[in-house]
Amino acid sequence: QKEVEQNSGPLSVPEGAIASLNCTYSDRVSQSFFWYRQYSGKSPELIMSIYSNGDKEDGRFTAQLNKASQYVSLLIRDSQPSDSATYLCAWEPARQLTFGSGTQLTVLP
Amino acid sequence: GAGVSQTPSNKVTEKGKYVELRCDPISGHTALYWYRQSLGQGPEFLIYFQGTGAADDSGLPNDRFFAVRPEGSVSTLKIQRTERGDSAVYLCASSAGQGGTEAFFGQGTRLTVV
Numbered sequence: 385q386k387e388v389e390q391n392s393g394p395l396s397v398p399e400g401a402i403a404s405l406n407c408t409y410s411d412r413v414s415q416s417f418f419w420y421r422q423y424s425g426k427s428p429e430l431i432m433s434i435y436s437n438g439d440k441e442d443g444r445f446t447a448q449l450n451k452a453s454q455y456v457s458l459l460i461r462d463s464q465p466s467d468s469a470t471y472l473c474a475w476e477p478a479r480q481l482t483f484g485s486g487t488q489l490t491v492l493p
Numbered sequence: 494g495a496g497v498s499q500t501p502s503n504k505v506t507e508k509g510k511y512v513e514l515r516c517d518p519i520s521g522h523t524a525l526y527w528y529r530q531s532l533g534q535g536p537e538f539l540i541y542f543q544g545t546g547a548a549d550d551s552g553l554p555n556d557r558f559f560a561v562r563p564e565g566s567v568s569t570l571k572i573q574r575t576e577r578g579d580s581a582v583y584l585c586a587s588s589a590g591q592g593g594t595e596a597f598f599g600q601g602t603r604l605t606v607v
Binding site: 429433 | 528549552582584586594597598601
């Protein structure tokens, strides 16, 4: 079964620090990777997509993809309390989005 | 519409009853997904439509679950003979194309089977 594994949480960081979230996935075929943010009681919200090896930056967020190592990560710089949420990585091994179990991030003021 | 719309937002039903959950995707989006999410877990894939057809229904847990999308837009997830274990948030998402395109979620339907 094609799966995605997220680093275990929960993760707590102080305000202003860098939060690092990681996922590994089980095969090398997929071309598309996504990070979603989910606040408690809300539905997932797409924050980043990445399709090529390397880094993709959007404001305080950087997604990193390494297809050879089957690894995708999300860095959040200058973390804010409003970043406290569950972060879900997702990929498309067979055109349907498959999600990891999520990492709960708490940014401490 | 402006976003993915799901109705109802909450549904409480008795064990053994039949329920229908509706999803209205973003206008023009050909791909539609249904997921189920339990507390503390990531969304669990149920079924994926491309247009009117179910391109992948491998996530449906058993034959009590069925979904349709007759005109390639609105989709209905149908659950027969509901069980307490079916209680979860049911999420719908849509995207513009086949794979590799970004998917956007509705607000979900919280189903409680009592």
